Amino acid sequence: MQNTISLPTPVSPIKHFIKKWGATIFVTLTVIVITIWQYSVDGRVTEAVLASTIRQSTPLVLGALCGLLGERSGVINIGIEGQMLLGAFVGFLVNVWTGNLLVAVFAAIFTGAIMGLLLAYMSVHLKMDQIIGGTVITTLAFGLTGYFYQVGLTTEGKLLPIPLGPLADIPLIGRAVFNNPPITYATFVLVILVHYVLFYTKWGLRTRAVGEHPRAADTLGVDVYKVRYINVIAGGAIAGLAGGFLTLEAVGSFERAMTNGRGFVALAVMLFGKYTPLGAWGAALLFGFANAMQTQLQFADIQVAHQFIGMLPYVLTIVILSGFVGRTRVPAADGVPYEKE
Amino acid sequence: MTEENLALEIRHVTKRFPGVLANDDVSFTLRKGEIHALLGENGAGKTTLMNVVYGLYTQDEGEFLIDNNVVEINGPSDAINYGIGMVHQHFMLVPVFSVTENMILGSEVTKGTSLDLRRARREILEISEAHGLEVDPDAIVENIPVGVQQRVEILKALYRKANILVLDEPTAVLTPQEAEDLFRVMRALTEKGVSIIFITHKLKEVLNVADRITVMRRGKVVGHTSPHETDQKGLAAMMVGREVLLEVKKAPAKPGDVVLEVANLTIEGERGLEVVKDISFEVRAGEILGIAGVQGNGQTELVEAITGLRSIDAGEIVLMGKKVPFENPRYLVENGMGHVPEDRHKHGLVLPYNLADNFVLCTYYQKPFAGQMLMRNHQAVFENAVGLIKRFDVRAPGADVPASTLSGGNQQKVIVGREFSRPLKVLVANQPTRGLDVGSIEYIHKEIVKMRDEGVGVVVISAEIDEILSLADRIAIMYRGKIVTTVDAKDATREQLGLWMAGVQPEAA
């Protein structure tokens, strides 16, 4: 009989390692091999692809950080798109008015934080369905930016790359990694910072506890509402920064609906990265790489309609979501309003 | 007053919820170093009172004194600061955290900005040694047995230097032997000066362990007593307000043909471990098979597999001589299986639906509830509901009120009414009386026995040994996904069942 399989046999450590990291390692190795091969063929194109990968991944990883701060504390945020868009718009306006890029960046961050506050209020105090709450944010952002946007506003310029001394001269990765504008560097720092806060500090422990079992945290004197508010607001600020990246660093101007679904793709990035900042970074880089390759494809002499290339990132998101969502452990209290009494 | 050495005094506390007076002018004293049992039925207001003390609820009236000083408790942190620790009936542990992380949550030790897990771990080991409560600080909570999780909960309170400890129904998840161990720990704690409030509805335990007893009924304190002054019968009468039949009256079983057969059933759980291992048993018409076991030993998965809610990895299930297709509840409904689910809110009822729709939850598509072209027949649905409400004594204002507005006992009666009114061959009842008041328990037990006498093969799963002993004709004991042994109920004793539930193997003889 086949059912003599008794006792939970502990999986061997090697198997366990492969199961946990196998896919990641495989994908990373493939990307590295492709890159090196490509570099040997044409170095300049490769450098451009790498730089473009970083650029494309920045708003995605910032959006994912916003999403995971919220969800780790139990609040689903599908308003990232709106937070980004409004952050981008206000950042742009402030840049037009003041001509001061630094002030503009902080205006973008502040706008995102306010939208985070609104989401936190809706989901924590009003106990609204959080998915509908996020939709409200996005709808509101589209409406406001649409109404207040005037065509023809121009700015003095945008944030420029700052080469980090000799590091920027390293072949292959130097220009892509160490010759970036400030928000991109800030993103590198934020990924590490959020990772540290989430997994090594008191605040992170409380955040994760609130996202998994808010009542348990409450019985130990942790203020569930406060933890959720602060995380969602901080997340909103990061989404606002992502918006600032779009108008102040990447493009230099504002267009209606310019976020183009990045806020939603960021959610897929977050899930793919298994709710960890480093994982999200990896996932965002993969998305960025795919996007960069897509741009190359459009330059290349291939007879495919641009619409089909244009929809690749969205198809990729669907595929990844379908393949991975079942294997990602979602925080247990994600999306559930907490009732104190 | 003050000559008494009181750790905690509760004066005239009243707590109202919308439509319910949960605590009505309750007063209560806890002496230093005593074990004070708070006895009452489910819904009597014991847990509410303790949640008020612990700051999870705010009282509408009344005050608290700790060490003879009036104190304000506005939240759990205040309670913790006053030295109150509480072990909730449903453990307040984060399943994916390690024991250490759970212990320090809310009272974290840090080094600079980082958590100092190493120091925390050391402190936990010291406390656990000092009190003889052994735990592995690095274990992930969801991987450890419930008995050990309870130890973690107690240590959590001690880690916060609690000297008033509230234990809410702590023995519900333990075998009798484990409960004895817990009582020893409790006595040892009182010797170190800890005062304990022990919430329970189990009479034997109260008499066994308490120094003093306070009985609550319907939100009020109905009396104070002590183990020397009373016995089980007296306590039961105080608790329920009338004489209680402590045993279910039933005639000997007349087993007929085999109606349900489970063969070599194996189920893998969510995390790849086998939660049910090669289980086989059969149930005959007209008998009750009780499956006993500490919660979390695979009973839930076993029942879900039998009732079609879960797929299996090996084995087969045979109902009335026919192999059952897996994960197909509809087949089971149509072939005479009834299921009283463990979680009546998750599976048993659609809470926003009215009673009429809940009564036809499984048969809504059959005649007379549906006619041609998928049309529903509301009149038939309502007539059915009115009949069942009367027959099963459901206390409700009408068939059109949402199920969510009913008390737990009446909700369970709706489920029982729905399932028992179908033509059944096999009935599976998982924890059929959990969380109910004595009246509802008696009623549901009586109905289950009636089903047996009508020739239905019944499987009752319960973590309460007493329920199993009073209902079952044969008893199977589950431990870690296996059936340890199956015995005739006549030959079973509490102590022996307890040992088996704890994993002690039956002798080869």
Added chain:
Amino acid sequence: MNDQSKNNEENARSFSSWLGALWRAVAVPLAAVLLAILIGAILLAISGANPFRAYAALIEGSFGSMKAFGRTLAKATPLIFSGLSVAFAFKAGLFNIGAQGQLLFGALASAVAGFMLKGLPPFLHVTVAVLAGAIAGALFGAIPGVLKAYTGASEVITTIMLNYVAINITDYIADGPLKDSAGGNIVARTPEILDSARIPSIGEIPVGFFLAIIVSIIVWFTLWRTTTGFEIRTVGLSPHAAKYAGMRVAFTVILTMIISGFLAGMGGSIESLGIVGRYQPGFNTGLGFDGITIALLGKTHPFGIIPAAILIGAMKAGASTMQFNAGVAKEITDVIQALMLFFVTADLIIRKLLRTREEDGEKIILSGWGQQ
């Protein structure tokens, strides 16, 4: 005699309790609309416009004449469909943000059927073309349903992504294989539909509007009078209980998305055959998203959706008059609409203001991410 008066009294009481229930049902959406209009006025004033003139122009452009009213109903018609689409999915606990994409496919398919099928009598041609659009929407709606049922991928994200996919594919078709080549056209659009496929108007009132009313009644009937509707609502309120009851949860999820897509597709179809007269990218943007606002304003009830759609339709119909007469950018209607959505979903604020209690009964319960 006595019995008679007692009966009357009872009738009166049940009537007043019915009135109370109606008040509880409409109080929140009504207050939400008023609050949104109020805040919209403040925004208008801030940006230097005269809110009274703006709103007067808005009303004139939407209800001021029979012609304006006809325009309002014409705008409202596809909105009823997209509102029904979103509301129908809500009933099964699904958030179909993809009504937009399904609507695009419906609009394209109907337009194609409208110019390609030649020689059909008008009534038959319209029927076939509408069905073509509805089926196209249903097929596109089935995709997120299947993904949700079999992989657990949240329909919230997949439908958003599929909206982008739909924009790209329909854009490609209208700009490539089926591009209108008449008269040296360079714009991305399909040829004009034949007259036999055009949905006519009776006086100023478009016939499509009556179709929308009929479909609303059918949707109501399906949800509350059939066993399929019972299954859909049960899955929405408690998928676990649905499984326990022997319902096929995965099948119901897919079926719901198909019907939801069918309704959205019909909305696109009416837009193509009744208003635009062809498929032209960019003409239908936002209709599917408006469906979310309309579904929630209408409390996800088919009969609530009709007035909600007329309201939003009126704002769209009057927007250009407002822009022309009062010099206010018509995007302000998007802001007001977003505010309506906010206040109707943040109903706790309004309940506190009005001191109405929460109505009992079925609320929307969305299933969140992949956790069932």
